[in-house]
Amino acid sequence: MIKAIIFDVGGVITKDFNGFGVLAEKLNLDYDLIVSIWNESAPEIHAHKMTIEDFLNSVKEKSKISGNIVAAWEKIYFENLELNADVLKIIEKLKGKCELAIISNVSEFHAKLIRKKGVYSHFGKIILSHKIGITKPQKEIFVHTLRELKLSADECVFVDDKEENITA
Helix, strand or coil: CCCEEEECCECCCECCCCHHHHHHHHHCCCHHHHHHHHHHHHHHHHCCCCCHHHHHHHHHHHHCCCCCHHHHHHHHHHHHCCECHHHHHHHHHHECCEEEEEEECCCHHHHHHHHHCCHHHHCCEEEEHHHHCCCCCCHHHHHHHHHHHCCCHHHEEEECCCHHHHCC
């Protein structure tokens, strides 16, 4: 019997958007450079070994721009972070019928902005990679979550938009 449904946030509860595209356009930056630096940095950011501020300052340094890129990114991210109303309706219907939880690869910076949007208020257990230093698709993050829920894998359903995280 299913006792818990565990959701990812980005691409599931929140809609994906091309934030780096918006950042590149607004600050006249090289989009490919931003993506390249992100691809190198993301695993460390999600495991809380590097901050978003460090990443953005690296973009700033390599782009040779002035100004507050961190404040610009915070504004862009928050203004463009759109909740998936259809998924939230489903979550509301599930409340009280089973445990609702989150597993998300997210930086502390982005987690604060997601919290401001009210996303985490719908869930009993919230497992964020930056807090525990483990990311999806590592098996350990799922084992950690099952321990927190005091459930077996057979009693849970995991909803994610990335196949590599589902097959883990």
